[in-house]
Amino acid sequence: MKKINFSSIIIAIVCSIVIAQEDSLKVSIAPFDNTIANEQQLSQTATTLLMQSLSNNTKIMVRSPEAIQNYINMLEKVQLGIEDPAVLKGKGSSLHVDYLMVGTIGKIADSYELDTRLVDINTWQIVSSNGMQTGSFQDGINTIAKRIASLDMNTIIQYKEASKDKSTVGIHEFREYYENPPHALYCATFMEMLTSALANKTSTPIIENKFTSRLLEEKSFEMTGIIENSKADQIFAIQGIVNRIIGDIRVFPDMITVNYKVVNTNSQSIIFTGSIDVVNPTALRAISAHVAKIIDDALNNKIGNLTINTTPVDAEIYIDDTFAGTTKNKRLMVILQKGNHTITAKANGFKAFTCQSNFEPRKTTEIIIKLERITERYLQEAFVFESQGKFDRAVEKYEQFVKETGNTQEANVALYRMGHILLNNLKDYNKAKDVFTSLLNNYPEAFIRAEGYFGLAQTYLAMGNKEQAKSTINYLLEYYPEFNAAIEAKAIIKTFELK
């Protein structure tokens, strides 16, 4: 009986140990990347300190790096571009490790920049991250160890659950701008900071950058003036990474500019671009958190893509009065902030279309604009009245036509004709001046603009304002010399100069 009791106790202890091990995080530590040339020993110090701190923790089972040495060697080869990063995935069960801790040590001014991340060894998705700026290396590592010690399996499962259905993001590269002085290199450190911040402050699933930054063959030529390799999107998409982040850092004598872009690897389109300036390089840690938040907004519906379809023809699209592009094959995709926007479509021969849209990313993904052909009835009637010398009636019809067609090329022709009649036939110079001015404010094509300036100059002359007439003609001669209006203006300027 005693024997049975003893065996039961032993079985119970073994079972509880097994269960405890099942519940614990099986972790190993990869050698830290160290960008500080004269403090290379810190990499080993970091591993030793972390091993010591975590060895007594019951929730975390730490496997020594030596036990997974082959994997670590493989990781190093991937970092050197000798091995394909794909070899790093799916090794969890054979290594008896579920998570690998990776880290980087950097230094900006007198502060150490420490970044550590816990990555799922099967997927290379980050499940936890820590980034910090510290004056004391040892204090920093101890703080990180405490934070890691507070982790448990549940926290990680919850994190994975929260990010399960979201699109994965990989940080690809940040380039030192090639015109930078060689001493100012912040890109590698900033990439580490941004990776930590994205994994720490957002629920976006982030793929570890030590994996993603090596996805492209290292031994490939470097193009200048072109930010990235053309094949990057395809390679990321194959790895299941939906969005990749690229950027550059430019160092000026008195400030640093950080530029970043989010690229959708499936559509190969840039879904967001941003830029931020900083004076003090030690503020890059705070900047990385700020940039992570903006990228998260971009990825979480606070900004989005809108496809604008125009029918029956291609049109120019203006969003909030700014030219956004032309619908090619009747289609244009734009990136838009969530909220109210004014969308205008313009095409020659069609009435300008304007609408207000309350844009909600991913809910509103497409709007279809049906453009209405301009009826030229008013314009034709105006031409007839003009030819019959009924100038009042002609002006009336031109006005109706402009009102109906808005700011279009056809309306600009009507405005020009109207200004001409008001100036030469009706002698209503004030109104002529207003009409020519609104024509010029519409920024029509250069030919009509030249005619507009000529009309305006003639109006000023008729009003007795020689100075204004002269300066308008000079402007016309200087910037539109190739147009007929300029040749006629030259003749006019001679006449009143003679007087």
Place this chain on the structure above:
Amino acid sequence: MKKIILLLLISFLTFSCNKKQDESAIVNQETDAANRVGINKEIIMLKEQLIKAPNDFERAVTSNKIAELEALKGNVTSMLEYSQKAVKYQPNLYKSRYLLGKSYNELGRYQDAIKELEESIQLKSDFAPAHFELGNSLYKMYNYPKAIEEYLVSIKFDPTLYMAMNNVALLYAETRKHAEAEQFLKKAIEVKPDFAPAYKNLGILYETRLKNKQSAIEYYTRYLKVRPNAPDRKVVESWIRALGGNL
């Protein structure tokens, strides 16, 4: 006891809020400070000038200047905004068309970029940067022969355009014209001896295409010498070692 817990809770919340505030305070402080220095100071001054500009030409020229500075900073959104403004105010300025084309290239809108860059070239056919940028658009559209043509034209008009020399060399390498590739990379180094990418590219060309180990080692080593703290230093060092070179 309740009071103590409440006090602890309040201090914890205050601490967390302060931390958040600290972060955004640093960002605000930094962006404010950045607005008062060098290039940003100039941009702000130009924006004020733009409001007061007496005519469209001045508006276009000022917008152009802003777009140029934003291009230098790499701020694509602002570069696009101000180059579009410049084109609106004055459609026939070659520089505005060029900057607009460059913005489109940065945004991945290569067809739009080609259209604008061709406009720029039509307005000033010997403007080398527009030919270079057009070469970039054509490269992204996989039209290598035309891209080579444009890079060569840009070099013809500006024999110091080392970036075009580098890019044309790489396209020659892609199209297996290795002698030409070598020649243009060497030319780029001659024009700008501290242009690091050309050394690395020459190393790769010698190693992977011309199978010349010694020259590959030589140029990888020179790359590291020109750029002592290159971010890819470890990688390049491993290449040198793999070729049997000494560091």
